[in-house]
Amino acid sequence: MKISFILNGKKIEIDAPPDRRVVDLLREDLNLTGTKEGCGEGECGACTILVNGESRLSCLMLAPQLEGQKVTTIEGLASAEKLHPIQQAFVEFGAVQCGFCSPGMVLASTNLLQKNPNPSRAEIREGISGNFCRCTGYQKIVDAVEAAARKMKI
């Protein structure tokens, strides 16, 4: 079936079977491999994307659910060569190690700061609690999100 939606600011139309998982549609049909798959069951958060600005797990969504929606993947977050302040803070604050969780973690943080531009550290921890990171211990991720929040307010 034909599905049309806005992907990273551009309107697209694509043919996909109705049972195509969104994570496969993005990674395989659209070659957007920045979205990762860590568990395939909605537990780890590596496949997080933004749908109309809200964090969604693309491994639990089917292609038709995107019809008419506004989708942002990690590839669509940075403008041209300039990193989004959250991405920049992740790099500067050592919030990235293996990087497999980073795209999902960055998008979950984006959603968090959109809803709550001034979060406490506890609120940040809660906001990213659906995204596993096995490398960092989360502390530097919280540092980065906190710093990005400050910067985005200026």
Added chain:
Amino acid sequence: MKGEKRKVILKEKKVEIPLAKEELEVVGKQVIRKDGYEKVTGRLKFGADFDKAGFLHGKVLRSPHAHALIKKVDVEKAKALPGVVAILTAEDVPGRNGFGAIIPDQPVICGEKVRFIGDGVALVAAESEEAAIEALKLIDVEYEPLSAVFSPVEAMKPGAPKVHENGNLLTTVRIRKGDTEKGFQEAEVIVEQTYSLPFVEHAYMEPDVAMAIPHEDGTITVKGPMQAPFTVRRNIAPVLHIPISKVQCVQTHLGGGFGGKEDSSIDIGVRAALLAWKTKRPVRMEYEREEVTLSTAKRHPMIIQCKVGAKRDGTLTALEGTIYNEQGAYASLGPIIPPAGGTHAHAVIMLPGPYVIPHVKVDGYLVYTNHPYGGAMRGFGAPQVNFVHESIIDELAEALQMNPYDLRMKNCFELGSVTATGQVLDQSIALKETMRSAADQFEWFKRWRPPPSKEEVEKVEKRRGVGMAIGWYRTSIGTFSDGCGANVYVHEDGSVILHTGITEMGQGSHTVLAQIAAEELGVRIEDVRIVVPDTDIVPEAGPTVGSRSTTLMGNAIIMASQAVKASILEAASEILGVPAERLVARNRLIFDRDDQTRGVEFKEAARRALATGKRMMGQGWWAPPRPSFDVETGQGYPYFVYTYNTQMAEVEVDTKTGHVEVIKVVACFDIGRAINPILVEGQIEGGIMMGLGYAMMEEVLLKEGKVQNLNFQDYMIPTAMDAPEIVPMILEDPNRYGPFGAKGIGEMPNIPTAPAIINAVANAVGVRIRDLPAHSEKVFHAMRGRRG
């Protein structure tokens, strides 16, 4: 500036220690990791991100039996399925039907029998993943189930089912130092306990993947997230019955490894290679999360009996320990190759802890069972035994009515101490300083109180407590494979290529190693590019394990850099008319030490060096001083240097539910030299978090040999909600054998966390958990048991 005091990086406090090195430009700086940009933008390609076009899909048929004979494998129906290209069984393996990091005892495809639930019985290659999955269902295997054994203690009994032909006892390692009988006679207080540790999953975020591409010239390329590409190559060649020189292994960035991808990349790499070899087509294999948990290596479970004796004043007199170390179905990284090595020997060596004990006796048994197998996982046998010595030291302190800090301070290693293996610690040992700094930061003496009575616990809903643990950890593997090489190439524009086989799995090695090269050459970090480890190109590096990368490879890189730098300095000398010995290279400039106004750009010197035919590459090869270890007596120098660590934890226990919240962890490390402090902090915080998981929630549950918690829904790892405040602290007592004084950091942080937390729980509510993990239910029942 020799002898000057240098401020050491601490989150909140400043400590000064002597610094033996001149001021540095790149090393010791908060250099941003080189792959950060690619990772946060999603541009960095992990193994699963490469184009699948043109690849067949490979799958493994797995045994549903823990122990069974294979009577018949009928593949005819599966072969007939459209899209299926090949179904392979044991007879199809052209060479050695076995692989393994140390002993090749795991069949690539089982022929006669299966030894655990998840063993590979057949391989499938098909045009589509769907066809491959369908084909698995059509393979008809007839099994004859055998009785199975699921505990190392049971497996050691006479008449137990034999997992392998030669019996279940794989390795015995002992320590014999002094006379423990005499030591216990001298003791005034003796504590004896049994502890047990579970199977734990690495839970790296990126599931395993491998791509194998056969070439017309009889060579084969295998790509994937390999923690140790040379070990993968060493296993593929004999299976395909071709020389090592015809196998190329290319690493893709690892989405986490933690020791697990040392084993799993052999497993998936060998199988993908075999399918590609037989079909003469590129084959891609990917293990789903459940398959990773089911079939790949885990942290060894252990049952450990331990007994310590001390004088009334706390002086330790003797320690005895017996380790029943469960290897599971295959040897993986368990056994020993003299003069040292293997998780098991490391566990035995580490059991007496970082303490001076005159009389020590340890017997460690490594035993096969029909469970999944134990391999390397961050700490390599040390987290298990550290939990034991740090628990029993606290239990002893309680019996002696001493502050556990004082008991540790009285007995722990310092300069000149002799270990249980007879090794004299003659350099780079600031364990006591880590204790003092951590205690200062944590305000240990203000916060520690003796454990409460039953009545006191019952009075309040939530009780806080504090606990500590100390530890030591090797830098290096301590076996033949510790030698490692590096090549450094300088180009005429001053840019540099570094060839190293150390893999990047998130720890930041490719940033740290580039820093070392940049510092030694006198260029900037952005001038150094590290080529992705490719066994056709980079020199043998050994595996990326044992917290060895910075130190061992760092030394090889310094040697390689110095070799090529000689050419550049020679060229600069010709340009400047100043003897090369007087020249200093720093920050892309080469100048006269005695007259710093006279200089030339690095790239200009490089251009001249090339133009005048000078050598434009340098090679380095470094191996640590040769280790020694006797498996019968446990005596020797198994590792050439150790990292030391103190951790202190504060917890809050809900006395009604048993729920434990870790509030804060202060952790201080003597790592010789922090080449990149922010990356060191990253290792510390991540390791502690993994240790918190080990303490509180992580356990691979098994029932009749079958893993019960295959996905993250059931296998819990810590989330951000579990994260305590972590205060990482770095002390630098330079390592004589390390680049700029460095020693290892990767694994150490993961080790004392669990006992520090469990000691804090005991301090809070007066109950002691001796079998991990200490989930709420267990703590609750322990408290209720105490209430009687």
